[in-house]
Amino acid sequence: NAGVTQTPKFQVLKTGQSMTLQCAQDMNHEYMSWYRQDPGMGLRLIHYSVGAGITDQGEVPNGYNVSRSTTEDFPLRLLSAAPSQTSVYFCASSPPRGSGGSDTQYFGPGTRLTVL
Amino acid sequence: AQSVTQLGSHVSVSEGALVLLRCNYSSSVPPYLFWYVQYPNQGLQLLLKYTSAATLVKGINGFEAEFKKSETSFHLTKPSAHMSDAAEYFCAVSEEGGSYIPTFGRGTSLIVHP
16 A cells, blocks of 8 residues: 655745645545644644545635545645745544544645745 | 644764653643654654554654653653654644544754764
8 A cells, every 4th residue: 555645745936826736645544634834833623524526614714715626636725825834734534433443543744836 | 732742852872872862742632652763864753642542652763752741742862862763753642533643843952972
């Protein structure tokens, strides 16, 4: 299994540009999440999904959109990039409760985004 | 609502010394507790987790943590630090019966001196 994969690894955008961060998992996990990591702030939840077709907002959703058309993919869209969105973005997946996973998150390697 | 506090953004130890990283949680129901490790330029990986079984949990790389309900703590320890333990460590909590999404602490950077 490849686990959780993210593309691209690095990206530089100009203010106002849009882009999509890709995330895929091959573990048939129902739950997927997007976090951003900033120095001294830990991980903050942006959006999450409990299954195909179901998404919800996390702690810091403004400026980001998500959709979940398949179990495997959970892309994160930046509509109009701002310097405040400069961060490292992590995608994670988790098996549903009752499957023995007990909320364990499996993380991708991250995307480092810089907005100029 | 669940929350977690990690005491100390940086902890510095000498190689071979005891490692102690502190985590206190807040939860209105029985919690699930986790420690994750992040090596430079990598994603997070699970170190260990507590899910209401044994209160002393052993993880990978010689780390262990003890759940203490009376102190609402889940501190991470390792008897003897190795240079390869230098990394960022995150404590996280989720609630049994609640949202599956864990809440993460702000992280503690472990520095190991030779």
